[in-house]
Amino acid sequence: GQQVQQSPASLVLQEGENAELQCNFSSTATRLQWFYQRPGGSLVSLLSNPSGTKHTGRLTSTTVTKERRGSLHISSSQITDSGTYLCAMGGSSNTNKVVFGTGTRLQVLP
Amino acid sequence: DTTVKQNPRYKLARVGKPVNLICSQTMNHDTMYWYQKKPNQAPKLLLFYYDKILNREADTFEKFQSSRPNNSFCSLYIGSAGLEYSAMYLCASSRGQGANTLYFGAGTRLSVL
Numbered sequence: 001g002q003q004v005q006q007s008p009a010s011l012v013l014q015e016g017e018n019a020e021l022q023c024n025f026s027s028t029a030t031r032l033q034w035f036y037q038r039p040g041g042s043l044v045s046l047l048s049n050p051s052g053t054k055h056t057g058r059l060t061s062t063t064v065t066k067e068r069r070g071s072l073h074i075s076s077s078q079i080t081d082s083g084t085y086l087c088a089m090g091g092s093s094n095t096n097k098v099v100f101g102t103g104t105r106l107q108v109l110p
Numbered sequence: 111d112t113t114v115k116q117n118p119r120y121k122l123a124r125v126g127k128p129v130n131l132i133c134s135q136t137m138n139h140d141t142m143y144w145y146q147k148k149p150n151q152a153p154k155l156l157l158f159y160y161d162k163i164l165n166r167e168a169d170t171f172e173k174f175q176s177s178r179p180n181n182s183f184c185s186l187y188i189g190s191a192g193l194e195y196s197a198m199y200l201c202a203s204s205r206g207q208g209a210n211t212l213y214f215g216a217g218t219r220l221s222v223l
Contacts, residue, residue: 048210
């Protein structure tokens with residue numbers, strides 16, 4: 001079945017540093033979605049794009065569909081960015097199935 | 111309002127007993143999902159409804175049932191809970207077809223004793 005691999009599993013940064021999170025998927029995806037979860041919190045959608053690059057605030061999502069990979073860049077990290085970032089892959093256009101990776105746990109230190 | 115609501119937030123169940131979890135959304139979304147989340151694991155897709163059509167994952171086909179009596183509500187039913195069912199259960203919804211943006215509820219934490 002569809003698989004999603006994320007790296008790194010965990011990341012520790014100093015406040016102000018940039019973060020690059022990777023996502024690789026096993027089959028052709030129509031859409032890659034990035035989610036954020038604060039400890040004990042709900043999953044919140046950050047960005048969703050089928051291909052190319054999309055920005056919101058300090059976040060940039062890049063999806064290279066042909067190479068079955070995507071990335072999330074966080075610029076000028078803040079302590080409040082700490083949490084788990086999950087990527088999820090949507091399959092072909094005629095299915096609503098969405099499969100998740102295990103996530104990257106980010107810790108931003110002062 | 112992009113709210114997905116799940117009830118209850120916490121559920122205690124005995125081994126062998128049934129469990130019913132509830133999810134609702136008021137966004138008129140076509141698709142509603144149920145995921146199982148265990149610590150340090152990816153959220154695992156159990157099933158989803160697109161409109162009235164139920165899609166269940168092959169490896170959990172016999173373990174979970176669901177119903178969607180109307181567009182807003184979706185339930186997850188476990189006929190006989192086992193210890194391995196202890197997990198966070200996440201409900202999500204999305205608009206249209208083609209894996210659009212998912213909106214998640216806060217989850218129901220199920221503990222089976």
